[in-house]
Amino acid sequence: MWARKRLDIDGLDLASGLGAALTCRQSERQAMQEQLERGWLGSSPGVALACLSVRSGFDLLLQALQLPAGSEVAISALTIPDMVRIVRDRGLTPVPVDLHPATLAPEPASLERAITASTRLIVVAHLFGTRAPIEPVLEKARSCGALVVEDCAQAYAPGFTGHPEADVSCFSFGSIKRATALGGALLRVRYPALAELMRQIQAGYPLQSRLAYTRRLLKYAGLKALENRPAFAALVATCKLLGADCDRLLNQAVRGFAGGELFPRLRQQPCTPLLALLAHRLRRYTPARMAAQVECGETLVRLLRQRCPWVTVPGSAAPYRSHWVVPVLAENRQALIAALAAAGFDATRGSSMCVPDAPDGPYLPATATGQVFERLVYLPCYPAMSPAALVRMTAVLAAQQGNMECFGVLGASAGWDGKSPTLATDRH
Ligand SMILES: *Cc1c(COP(=O)(O)O)cnc(C)c1O
Numbered sequence: 001m002w003a004r005k006r007l008d009i010d011g012l013d014l015a016s017g018l019g020a021a022l023t024c025r026q027s028e029r030q031a032m033q034e035q036l037e038r039g040w041l042g043s044s045p046g047v048a049l050a051c052l053s054v055r056s057g058f059d060l061l062l063q064a065l066q067l068p069a070g071s072e073v074a075i076s077a078l079t080i081p082d083m084v085r086i087v088r089d090r091g092l093t094p095v096p097v098d099l100h101p102a103t104l105a106p107e108p109a110s111l112e113r114a115i116t117a118s119t120r121l122i123v124v125a126h127l128f129g130t131r132a133p134i135e136p137v138l139e140k141a142r143s144c145g146a147l148v149v150e151d152c153a154q155a156y157a158p159g160f161t162g163h164p165e166a167d168v169s170c171f172s173f174g175s176i177k178r179a180t181a182l183g184g185a186l187l188r189v190r191y192p193a194l195a196e197l198m199r200q201i202q203a204g205y206p207l208q209s210r211l212a213y214t215r216r217l218l219k220y221a222g223l224k225a226l227e228n229r230p231a232f233a234a235l236v237a238t239c240k241l242l243g244a245d246c247d248r249l250l251n252q253a254v255r256g257f258a259g260g261e262l263f264p265r266l267r268q269q270p271c272t273p274l275l276a277l278l279a280h281r282l283r284r285y286t287p288a289r290m291a292a293q294v295e296c297g298e299t300l301v302r303l304l305r306q307r308c309p310w311v312t313v314p315g316s317a318a319p320y321r322s323h324w325v326v327p328v329l330a331e332n333r334q335a336l337i338a339a340l341a342a343a344g345f346d347a348t349r350g351s352s353m354c355v356p357d358a359p360d361g362p363y364l365p366a367t368a369t370g371q372v373f374e375r376l377v378y379l380p381c382y383p384a385m386s387p388a389a390l391v392r393m394t395a396v397l398a399a400q401q402g403n404m405e406c407f408g409v410l411g412a413s414a415g416w417d418g419k420s421p422t423l424a425t426d427r428h
Contacts, residue, residue, distance in 0.1 A: 002389060025272070050185070051202065150166040336404070349377055
């Protein structure tokens with residue numbers, strides 16, 4: 001069985017994290033954070049800030065901005081529920097911006113409709129490893145005085161610190177993210193005074209528990225072991241035997257924060273071992289490592305286009321694709337997932353994202369994004385899979401034509417010209 005995902009961290013990285021958890025001293029924290037931030041930012045404009053998570057950083061931003069209650073935040077209509085919760089918690093109104101199903105970029109007409117005199121912030125998510133061209137958003141934001149936040153949680157790439165003109169760009173190193181440090185985030189903030197304010201608020205937070213982080217490192221060392229195919233097959237078989245829902249179990253296991261209240265969990269400073277592991281990951285994460293994933297995703301997209309051109313791959317028409325994940329759209333997800341499982345591929349519908357409702361008033365619901373969201377199936381796709389495995393997986397999808405056919409329409413509307421895409425290399 002090919003597991004749904006490979007955690008993007010190796011045993012040696014986990015060992016390095018455990019080493020840091022055992023040895024690094026509290027007194028090194030300040031220097032470590034500065035070095036991490038400086039090293040990542042390089043010559044990019046603005047100021048870097050390391051946080052516990054993107055959600056923590058976004059929450060800091062909203063606290064620092066002190067926007068008047070009732071201000072509106074236009075936000076990419078496919079995001080994680082907590083981002084929407086954080087907006088609501090500050091008394092602000094999230095307004096979804098519909099996305100193009102094939103490029104996942106904000107639809108200009110929907111953006112236009114979502115912006116009002118009360119819009120103070122526009123949050124654009126770069127989904128599934130794509131980079132949405134944000135120039136139209138920047139232009140719109142400048143004309144109405146809103147700030148632009150880039151949610152790059154799914155779009156880390158070595159050397160990429162976000163669009164130079166974005167006001168804030170946020171990168172996540174949560175457990176399922178690229179170059180993960182099992183937590184942590186880096187934000188690039190354009191305005192030093194704003195960054196300083198955020199830093200001061202963060203400095204008042206309690207420190208993340210080192211013990212909890214060490215346990216997390218150990219737990220993931222265990223999950224890593226499941227990536228071994230026989231071990232994973234055994235887990236699936238055991239769940240079946242016990243009547244347990246393996247899918248839910250795995251989704252829960254990799255959720256960023258365990259149960260309990262959201263805000264106390266977000267409002268912590270990253271512990272020193274987390275900063276150390278994050279710095280280690282960034283130092284060691286090579287463009288070649290990422291290129292292998294990009295290549296794997298592009299190969300799969302190419303195969304799908306050749307053998308089942310009716311399949312819609314959200315994001316595959318984006319100008320830049322790094323394939324953090326590769327989803328397809330299916331009418332009957334359960335049938336597709338079952339067919340893939342029977343052939344040895346652990347696809348999943350995922351459960352971590354949402355499409356926020358439009359608020360009352362003149363706002364339009366994010367219809368296209370809603371249609372995508374209800375049909376998403378994530379395929380396993382990572383360099384450990386041989387090209388032959390990708391071909392076999394494509395054959396399963398080809399046999400599901402009736403299940404996927406109707407959404408060819410969505411793909412076609414992207415104006416994809418049928419030519420093979422330019423390989424998404426690490427252009428910035
Ligand atoms: C993962 C994710 C986040 C949150 O990242 P954390 O660092 O876990 O807070 C935010 N937005 C998107 C689109 C994500 O995928």
